[in-house]
Amino acid sequence: MSVGALNSKAPNSLEEVSKSSHYSNGKFHNTSNKTVEFKWSNLANYAKEYYKHRAVETEPKTKIPVQAILTENILSASEDTIWRLGHSTLLLKISGQLILIDPVFSDRASPFSFIGPKRFHQPPISIEDLPPLDAVLISHNHYDHLDKQSIKQLAHKVTNFVVPLGNKNDLIAWGVSDERITELDWWESIRIDEVHVVSTPAQHFSGRGLSDRDKSLWSSYVIKSNDTRVFFSGDTGYFNGFKEIGEKYGPFDLTLVETGAYHPSWATIHMLPEQSMQAHIDLQGRRMMPIHNGTFNLAMHSWQDPFEQITQLSQIHKVNVLTPKMGQPINIQGNEDTTRWWTDL
Structure with missing residues (x-):
């Protein structure tokens, strides 16, 4: 594996943050003013709605199938490959570079170890067994995407951490050295050897506590080499930005699009399945992998609903949708199909 060569673009100060448009x-x-403004005073109403309308089967009754990943499997992969590790956590090998996205390896997506959404399955590989990584990309600072304990374990195993503006200080507090972190605004980019990573817009929000709402940025990412183009949505509502990203950087070999933890009242910040499908089409994607599902109970729909809905939509729109088992290797340039594994549970 070659060592990632990060460029010198690294805005880190409050002054740089304040320069962002x-x-x-x-x-x-967000670029749109239609997003829902979350208010803590409405939390009781959200909780009431959740318990009134939640689906019967929000968690699987039996174990989700997980295909174990061995270190040598990663190192020996000769094609551009992706492994889904759970929720929105993905491992990519592109042009020999190993890139981990939104690493969440903890048992709960929560600020606490004893309460909060608990994962349905264990990751297919531990952080200890991961080989050295060229980069970790973080989309935003919500607990199901930015996991303190995972970052602390990864701190000395990763050459480059790439985060949206305003997220650097958290990583430094958790043991990542300053020189390993690059903050990017939308449309800024870096190169990691032969891989070009572009921070692109998303329509969402940020915050880990009561007083930091939207103090840091949220992003999607374009990851491309000479041969391969991948898009990662992060968390987002549907917006015109997908068409712009598709026009600038498409077509994509694979889109990794949020399809899970949705509700009609949240659609401006979390896409409904039909919006996720439209985003893939806007992006000019060849194949689509629905993410943000299958690991945590974060909404009122059944845990299988994202898989079922996006599969049905794929037949209507004639889109090749990939639903691999957690840990199953997928050749990004390939044409293999995946199974409806959730129907066996």
């Missing part, structure tokens, strides 16, 4: 009045903002 998406930042004003002490907060980052």
Whole structure:
């Protein structure tokens, strides 16, 4: 494996954050003003709605199939390959570079170890067994995407951490050295040897506590080499940005699109399945992998609903949708099919 060569673009200070065109009045903002403004005062109403309308089977009754990943499997992969590790955590090998996205290896997507959404399955590989990584990409700072314990374990195993503006200080507090972190605004990019990583817009929000709402940015990512183009959505509502990203960087060999933890009242910040499908089409994707599902109970729908809905939509729109088992290797340039494994549970 070659060592990632990061460029020198690394805005890290409050001064740099304040220069962003998406930042004003002490907060980052979406390009659209239609997003739902979350208020802690409405939390009781959200909880009431959740318990009134949640589906019967929000968690699997039996174990989800997980295909174990061995270190040598990763090192020996000769094609551009992706492994889904759970929720929105993915491992990519592109042009020999190993890139881990939104690593969450903890048992709960929560600030606490004893309460909060608990994972349905264990990761197909441990952090200890991962080979040295060229880069970790973080989309935003919500607990199901930015996991403190995982970052602490990865701190000395990763050459480059790439985060949206305003997220650097958390990583430094968790043991990542300053020189290993690059913050990017939307449309800024870095090169990791032969791989080009572009921070692209998303329509979401950020915050890990009561007082940091939208103090840091949220992003999607384009990951491309001379031969391969991948898009990762992060968390987002549907917006015109997908068409712009598709026009600038498409077509994509594979889109990794949020399809899970949705509700009609949240659609401006979490896409409904039909919106996820439209995003893939806008992006000019060849194949689509629905993510943000299958690991945590974060919404009112059944845990299988994202898989069922996107599979049905794929037949209507004639889109090749990949639903691999956790840990199953997928050749990004390949044409293999995947199974409806969730129907056997």
